[in-house]
Amino acid sequence: MKPKHPSQAGTFESSDVIVLIEPLEIGSGRKIEIESIVKLQYGDNLKNVVNEMLDQYVLTDIHIILKDKGALEPVVKARLETAILRSIDRQNQ
């Protein structure tokens, strides 16, 4: 499955993360970009969290950008889930 349209969730506030999603051409796969104030320590972990969430929703052909301001993992997961649901028009579920 691929996103139906671009979406975003989260904020640039401290302890939060902003997630941006845009659909890619079929067959493009996943393109994940992460900017984080803790990228050196937690960059790999953030990438794993993104991939697990995309696996859960069976999403490919997606460009996803995370701009992290030190969000805890449950916050990252919440913002990812929100952005994904918005991108597939399921935000009211």
Next chain:
Amino acid sequence: MLYIPGNNPAMLQQGGVYGADSLLLDLEDAVALNQKDAARILLRNLMQSIDFYDAEVCVRINHLSTPFGLADLEAIVPLQPHAIRYPKTESAEELMALIQIIERIEDEHNLPHDQMEVHAMIETALGVQNVFSIAGCSPRVGALTIGGQDLTADMNIVYTPDGAGIDFARKRIVMAAKAWKIDVIDTVFPDINDEEGLIKETEYAKKIGFTGKAVINPRQIDVIHEVYTPTDEEIRKAYKIVKEFLVNREAGIGVFAIDGKMIDAPVVARAQYILDLANVTVEI
């Protein structure tokens, strides 16, 4: 009771450190209409991973007449916070409808029906009129709260620091809570820079029977605790009364005197209430 906006990760994470007795995690007025989905998911995740220490956690959901209320319940009820707060409650019937949905969700998750309370927020003239039946409609109703800002808006009057416009509502809501032996929480004091005004309003709320007060800023917590905490002298007097009562009860005496003043059941009950607030136990 400290209000915390439901879509603010930093404030939610720190909620437990301010020393409030309870936290109101807000999915309603504090969250923009286009962020309701984000707040619901964020709150669901953080409630499962953040330690709020000793604070009771209550969640204010959106009204069931909005597109968000039912989704809020589906996300939050399985987490069983201390209470669900229902905004703009206007009748016993609508509160019972809410409780039916809560219990349907609890059944789906094999949860008991007797752990989580429902708190009715009274913030319309109709809610004030029906508050006695609202308070008594279910044993799950654990508290009433008054929403001063919305109530004045509903009454088409201006909220003033002296609270004149909502004084009748305050007293009627307190009386309904007392009739059903449940808690009753006063509205917020909106001017966070007016400490004197906050003290005055909190003292008044305590005097007419409110058991607590909502705050919008952590700076207001200590002020309210100061007003509600019994003084050393009050605790000493209460201790003496309750201790004498227990000694006399052992001897089969119901009414007695301390320093020339008659002590009977209502005086003992008041003294015991002060000791409960101070966490003091009397042993003989």
